[in-house]
Amino acid sequence: MTILLSANQTLANNLTALQASGLDRLDAQLLLLHVLGKSDAQRGWLLAHDTDLLPAGCAEALSTLAHRRLAGEPLAYLTGSKSFYGLNLQVNADVLVPRSDTETLVDWALEVLSKMSRHQLKPAPPPCPAGTAADTSPAPEAKQVDVLDLGTGSGAIALAIKATRPDLQVWATDLSAAALAVAQANAQHLQLDVQFSQGAWFAALPAPAHGGTQQFAVIVSNPPYIADQDEHLDALNFEPPQALTSGIDGLDDLCQITANAKPHLKPGGWLLLEHGYNQAEAVRELLTSQGFDQVQSRYDLAGIERCSGGQKPLRQCHSPTHCLHDPPHPMNPTIDIDERLTNLEIKASFTEDLLDKLDEIIIRQQDQIDRLTREVLRLSQPAPNQDNAPPRNPRDELPPHY
Ligand SMILES: C[S@@+](CC[C@H](N)C(=O)[O-])C[C@H]1O[C@@H](n2cnc3c(N)ncnc32)[C@H](O)[C@@H]1O
Numbered sequence: 572m573t574i575l576l577s578a579n580q581t582l583a584n585n586l587t588a589l590q591a592s593g594l595d596r597l598d599a600q601l602l603l604l605h606v607l608g609k610s611d612a613q614r615g616w617l618l619a620h621d622t623d624l625l626p627a628g629c630a631e632a633l634s635t636l637a638h639r640r641l642a643g644e645p646l647a648y649l650t651g652s653k654s655f656y657g658l659n660l661q662v663n664a665d666v667l668v669p670r671s672d673t674e675t676l677v678d679w680a681l682e683v684l685s686k687m688s689r690h691q692l693k694p695a696p697p698p699c700p701a702g703t704a705a706d707t708s709p710a711p712e713a714k715q716v717d718v719l720d721l722g723t724g725s726g727a728i729a730l731a732i733k734a735t736r737p738d739l740q741v742w743a744t745d746l747s748a749a750a751l752a753v754a755q756a757n758a759q760h761l762q763l764d765v766q767f768s769q770g771a772w773f774a775a776l777p778a779p780a781h782g783g784t785q786q787f788a789v790i791v792s793n794p795p796y797i798a799d800q801d802e803h804l805d806a807l808n809f810e811p812p813q814a815l816t817s818g819i820d821g822l823d824d825l826c827q828i829t830a831n832a833k834p835h836l837k838p839g840g841w842l843l844l845e846h847g848y849n850q851a852e853a854v855r856e857l858l859t860s861q862g863f864d865q866v867q868s869r870y871d872l873a874g875i876e877r878c879s880g881g882q883k884p885l886r887q888c889h890s891p892t893h894c895l896h897d898p899p900h901p902m903n904p905t906i907d908i909d910e911r912l913t914n915l916e917i918k919a920s921f922t923e924d925l926l927d928k929l930d931e932i933i934i935r936q937q938d939q940i941d942r943l944t945r946e947v948l949r950l951s952q953p954a955p956n957q958d959n960a961p962p963r964n965p966r967d968e969l970p971p972h973y
Pocket residue numbers: 666667668669670673721722723724725726727728744745746747750770771772793794795796813814815824
């Protein structure tokens with residue numbers, strides 16, 4: 572199809588020609604802004620300049636982009652950027668275009684992190700050499716790492732969390748070196764300090780210098796979750812297949828992550844996963860079967876159960892089915908001390924909540940008593956002489972402290 576764009580025509584006329592070719596209005600405006608070197612946020616500028624002529628040289632570029640869009644290529648690949656959680660991310664065909672549904676996962680992670688105590692976020696102490704007394708102070712090289720984003724793609728989730736909570740240490744991984752290059756470029760351009768490493772899920776994490784396993788307060792992931800033969804894949808054929816499909820039912824990667832997450836979580840830490848519109852129940856089952864507590868799901872803006880997650884139990888569970896990866900650590904008494912401190916802190920916060928509730932009950936009871944006292948006082952007053960009595964002020968009937 573020929574799209575009749577021309578440098579002799581106004582911006583408004585060229586927009587009309589783009590829409591006549593089948594592009595929707597928003598796509599046409601965003602492509603026009605892109606060739607004019609303006610940002611997505613400048614749609615108002617287009618209205619104010621609709622009688623300007625399209626600059627020479629832009630018509631051909633615009634026509635090429637419009638044809639690619641009409642062939643189904645995502646707008647973000649054409650403009651090279653996508654807004655996510657208020658961040659302007661650079662994207663290309665090596666990464667999934669970040670979806671607004673995924674902002675639900677970021678919101679949930681930030682909510683969970685905001686409820687965590689400082690103790691839960693601090694670095695785990697290094698293991699003590701056998702036979703020495705437990706030392707709970709972190710080793711000088713031990714770095715606090717709070718959040719892990721598995722399969723980071725453009726870096727969307729990790730960067731959104733870091734941008735909102737710069738105090739947290741964020742780690743992000745991906746199997747694809749090309750995707751990691753995009754994520755790293757985004758981190759650099761946004762000046763956000765996120766640590767990146769390449770590899771398959773948890774295998775991407777380097778072993779800590781002090782031994783043991785790197786443990787996080789929150790692990791988030793939006794892994795591939797579409798079934799290999801899913802009919803929706805036709806509409807996604809510009810995006811990298813390794814970002815999309817995951818076995819016969821789409822659950823292979825979700826299964827791998829839930830099965831291996833617990834050793835990488837601190838006691839009380841959360842695993843939060845995005846999944847397909849019809850996978851919430853299956854993912855809750857995966858989490859429950861791996862011994863996670865508080866298993867639950869969250870809805871996206873379209874009202875679809877979009878993420879599910881669970882909490883690693885505070886106490887170590889020694890059930891062989893639940894905790895294959897979570898054995899007790901006989902040589903490391905500090906793990907127990909760490910866990911006990913976390914438990915105590917969480918119990919203290921429950922106790923505080925209980926005390927608040929008790930306070931509320933006491934205040935309500937006191938109000939009730941006051942009301943009854945006033946009623947008794949009123950009833951015990953002699954009946955006023957109807958003929959000469961002055962009009963009564965209701966406050967006269969209140970007990971002195973009113
Ligand atoms: C659905 S995309 C999510 C990208 C990004 N987190 C987002 O929400 O926009 C899944 C990502 O997981 C990565 N991935 C796929 N298989 C992986 C594996 N075995 N280990 C680590 N990452 C993997 C893909 O390269 C892709 O970047």
